[in-house]
Amino acid sequence: MKDIPLDSSERGLDMSRSDARKRLVELSKERGASLARLSELLGRNPSYLQQFIKKGSPRKLEEGDRKTLAEFFGVNESELGGLEGVAKEKSYMTRSSVPEAGYIDVPRLNIGASAGPGALPDSEEPFDAFHFSRKWLREQGLEGSKLSAITVEGDSMEPLLNDGDEILIDTAARPFRDGVHVVRLGDTLMVKRVAQAGAGRFSLLSQNLAYPPVDVAADEMEVIGRVVWKGGRI
Numbered sequence: 001m002k003d004i005p006l007d008s009s010e011r012g013l014d015m016s017r018s019d020a021r022k023r024l025v026e027l028s029k030e031r032g033a034s035l036a037r038l039s040e041l042l043g044r045n046p047s048y049l050q051q052f053i054k055k056g057s058p059r060k061l062e063e064g065d066r067k068t069l070a071e072f073f074g075v076n077e078s079e080l081g082g083l084e085g086v087a088k089e090k091s092y093m094t095r096s097s098v099p100e101a102g103y104i105d106v107p108r109l110n111i112g113a114s115a116g117p118g119a120l121p122d123s124e125e126p127f128d129a130f131h132f133s134r135k136w137l138r139e140q141g142l143e144g145s146k147l148s149a150i151t152v153e154g155d156s157m158e159p160l161l162n163d164g165d166e167i168l169i170d171t172a173a174r175p176f177r178d179g180v181h182v183v184r185l186g187d188t189l190m191v192k193r194v195a196q197a198g199a200g201r202f203s204l205l206s207q208n209l210a211y212p213p214v215d216v217a218a219d220e221m222e223v224i225g226r227v228v229w230k231g232g233r234i
Contacts, residue, residue, distance in 0.1 A: 020061070020081035021052065021053045023079050023080060024052075024053065024080060025053060027069075027073045027075065027079075031073065035053070036049075038069065038072075041068065041069075041072065044065075061080060061081055063082070066080050066081060067082075070082070103131055103132065104131075104132055104134050104137065104144040105129035105131060105132075105144075106129060106130045106132055106144060106147045106148060106149055107128075107149065108127060108130060108149045108166065109127075110126075110127050111151070111189065112150065112151045113150050113152060113182045113189045113190060113191040126148075130166075130168075132144065140228065142170055146170055146171050146172040146225075147171070148168075148169050148171070149166050149169070150166070150167060151164065151165070151167075152167055152230075152232075156192075156206040156207070156208045156210075156211040157180075157191060157192070157206060157207045157208065158208050159207065161207070161230060162232055164233070165232035167230045167231075168227070168231075169182050169224065169226070169227060169228070170225050170226045170227075170228045171224065171225035172225075176196075176223065178194065178195045178196060179193065179226055180194075180226070180227040181225065181226050181227060182223075182225055182227065183222060183223050183224060184221070184222040184224055185216065185222075191227060192205060192206060192214075193205040200217060200219075201215060201216065202216055202217075202221060203215055203216075204216060
């Protein structure tokens with residue numbers, strides 16, 4: 001039986017898919033990122049993109065996967081088989097931040113949590129990432145998708161936390177227990193040691209004794225997350 005010829009729209013679609021695969025290979029080589037690592041970036045098995053390119057399975061990238069790759073490479077989604085649109089800005093991720101097997105990227109956010117009198121948060125867009133071992137996170141009982149890193153501002157938590165330190169915040173839903181947390185009071189983001197102070201009330205305690213405790217009602221405060229790690233210059 002003779003093959004049925006493709007009409008022009010089908011030929012264009014087939015060519016578009018072929019071009020998308022070719023372009024993905026070019027971009028991965030330019031960035032020095034293997035297809036296996038890019039597959040990990042998408043949360044897929046390491047052979048996912050290899051199968052997409054070599055075997056045509058899946059026939060096209062899912063929208064979410066295509067968007068993630070376009071943002072990583074800093075290209076328009078149309079280059080990877082999407083519709084023509086506004087060119088994407090390059091994301092905070094770089095060649096070195098492609099997750100390797102056994103590692104995960106935790107976003108660094110452009111936010112300062114005050115360890116002094118209080119500060120207003122800026123943009124919550126990630127500008128970079130920390131590279132953490134998945135094994136280490138599991139050992140700490142932490143889930144990578146629930147973590148983010150922000151900067152300490154002020155001196156009220158010295159010597160535990162210093163101005164300019166970066167802290168890892170665990171936002172996973174857990175029963176509250178006393179400890180160092182990032183909290184929001186109105187429009188103010190603060191990092192304090194938070195302790196229960198009777199029914200429906202909490203004390204916000206500073207490590208630096210020059211700052212007095214602050215007593216607040218539960219409905220005046222939002223706990224953003226628990227501080228589980230810190231990093232800073234010596």
